[in-house]
Amino acid sequence: MIASMLLMALIYACGTGSAGGQEQQIENEMMAAHDRIMPKMGELNDLYKEMRQYLFLDTTMTMETRERLSMVTVNLKESEEEMMNWMNGISDLAQKKTTMKSEELIKYLTEQKNEINRIGDFTDKSITEAKTALAQRKK
Known part of the structure; x- marks a missing residue:
């Protein structure tokens, strides 16, 4: 009986640890994406x-051309705003960790990881477009 209870406790603990490990892995990936993008905000x-x-x-x-470059400029601003909105939205993560079930937390973290990756791609694209436009101007 005691051996059976110990086995059940071990199985439960391993299962919980696995979910916790998955949560931590997704959070680490999410924060790595954030940390890759954040230094680009100054640029x-x-x-x-x-x-x-x-x-x-440039009045000539x-x-x-003005419309195209205006869109590039708007994309730069939107990229910054999306990053700030994402950071504001994720600021209550510590609370979510204590109130959400593991499956809900994994889903939430995965959604946030996907969103920050999308923002990162948009940021990279916006920076590249702006650099290209400015380089063409200087020719």
């Missing part, structure tokens, strides 16, 4: 300012 802001100045000062560009 993103600098590019945004430079693009705005370019749009304001065509309307089509």
